[in-house]
Amino acid sequence: RGDIQISNKNGTISIDDAESVLISGDYSNVKASNLKGDKVMIESRSAKLELSNVLGSVIVNGGYLNIELENISNDVSITNRSGKVTAKEINGSFIINGDYNKIKLDDFKGSEIQMVNRSGDIEINALNDLNLINIESSYTPIKLNLSSPFSGNVRFNITYGKLSHPYKLNNATLVDERNSTKIEGTVGNGNGRMYIESRNGNVTINQ
16 A cells, blocks of 8 residues: 555566556566556666556656556656557656657547657547647658547648648648648637647648
8 A cells, every 4th residue: 555666677577556656677577557656657778568557647767668558547758769659548648758669649538749759650549639749750650540629729840751631720821842841820719739840751630
């Protein structure tokens, strides 16, 4: 019923039914579920992390991690240089900063998404209204599927890639050069912000 702190060099850590968790392990695989505390913090160099049924926020700092998240009730923040991130049923904001990550976000229930990624596919399937989408990427195809129509400010900056979106923008400005497209405008009457900057990758938005 209390907090757990673990420092481990190498091996496997399994935790079920605990409060807040702090783990530091260079090469330690972690599988944790049913965590009821305010926070889960994990620092690791190279490992597989599996977290499910977490009530608090999740913070992960790593180098070469494969991360699987499911049913996280609060915010998620990830720093990971290279690996794979699969997340399902995230209820809070989702932030990731990395270089070479393949990212898939399924059944996203939060309202804010921020991503910086250098190479690797990005696929997002969002269920609810999004207030903030901020994605910066290179050599990365981006697919954004929205179940609820977006409303607010839109800004796209695409270089060496194709842009497909369903919006009829108000007050639109367009700069279409040989290898780049810059579009800015508004859709609907909301206060949301959708900023996507992509280089060497196609961007597809469906709703």
